[in-house]
Amino acid sequence: MTRTMTKTGAGQWATLIALVLLVQFLSACVAVQSFPVSARAGDTVMLAVGSPDGMNKGNTSATFTPGGGGSAVPLPIRSIFKLYPDKTSAAWLDSGALGVENDTGHGPWTTIVALDLPTTLPTGPGAVQITTGAVYPPPPARNINDTTLTLEILPGSGSPAPFTYELAANLPVAGDLTQLEPGRRLVVKPVFTGTGTTTYGAIEVRINIPFLDQIGADNVRVVIDDKIELTSSSRRIQYTWSVQGTDLVVFFISPTGGLDYSQAHFxxxxxxxMSLIDAALLDVNTLSPVATYFDVNGNAVGATHVFTINEET
Incomplete structure (x- = not known):
């Protein structure tokens, strides 16, 4: 879903984030809607732009068009990051949040775009347009490319929010929002075709990566995509991974047999x-994840789901 948020004070900022999460997770879907706010030219503005895969500053742009007419003004993007609720909160545990997973195949997060408004924007109402090559989930979610967000520019001059925090008493430090952005990584996941009708006791995903035996496990990290169902009492999903020669092996298990194919996402x-990729010694397009599925008794079953592996930043 889409909300517009302006950093005008700690209390307002926290309230706006809470509203974004509340509406998103109670709606049980990933929608795109506007959240009207006002800001001065020069201020920092936040936009919640739904739940696309792979959105970053390299494939996304923003413009502001004055309501009274005039040319669209490019808006510099300060940062793009994901916003998650606390894992013990109602927003995470409420059944409505499961709708996000069921619609998208990934965890219940929303993407936040931070914009530093130019000081030259004219006062009055207008609209922000986000254009991105990121992949949005299918309907009922709406695509931010097809939506404009209303934003009123107030009189006066603003300045970018420093998001100052304290490392210790009386030691203020300006916050760096880029530290919240996803790092460069290889994303491995099955092609999402909706919630599966069959669940499994375990799924093994094996990827042969040249030179991995020389890289070693100490120089690799595997991070699974956080999903609500991973910790549900009916599924109790766990995972482990290892380096076996040039193979990376990631193993998901559910002792209750409640593992859905889409949860093998990491x-x-x-x-x-990444250095091998940059040196053209490794081509991501040649990597082919191989998945093996097991029932709750440990017997291999003949399931087939297409996996993809893509480099994202």
Whole structure:
């Protein structure tokens, strides 16, 4: 869903984030709607732009068009990051949030775009347009490319919000929102075709990566995509991973047999692997995840789901 948020004070900022999460997770879907706010030219504005895969500053742009007419003004993007609720909160545990997973195949997060408004914007109403090549989930979710967000520019001059925090008493430090952005990684996941009708006791995903035996497990990290169902009492999903020669093996298990195919979704983080890609010694397009499925008794079953592996930043 889409909301517009302006950093005008700590209390207002926290309230706006809470509203974004409340509406998103109670709606049981990923929608795109406007949340009207006002800001001065020069201020920092936040937009919640739904739940696309792979959105970053390299494939996304923003413009502001004055309501009284005039040319669209480019808006510099300060940062793009994901916003999650606390995992013990009602927003995470409420059944409505499961609708996000069921509609998208990924965890219940929304993407936040931080914009520093130019000081030259004219006062009055207008609209922000986000254009991105990121992949949005299918309906009922709406695509931010097809939506404009209303924003009124107030009289006066603003300045970018520093998001100052304290490392210790009386030691203020300006916040760096880029530290919240996803890092460069390989994303491994099955093609999402909706919630599966069959669940499994375990899924093994094996990927042969050249030179992995030389890189070693100490220089690799595997991070699974956080989903509500991973910790549900009816599924109790766990995972482990290992390096076996040149194979990376990621193993998901549900002792209750409640593992859905879409939950075998994870990222590989390794500076060494990325160096091989940059040196043209490794082509991501040649990597082919192989998945094996097991029932709750440990017997292999003949399930087939297409996996993809893509580099994202």
């Amino acid at each position: 990222s590989i983080i390794s500076a060494n692997i």
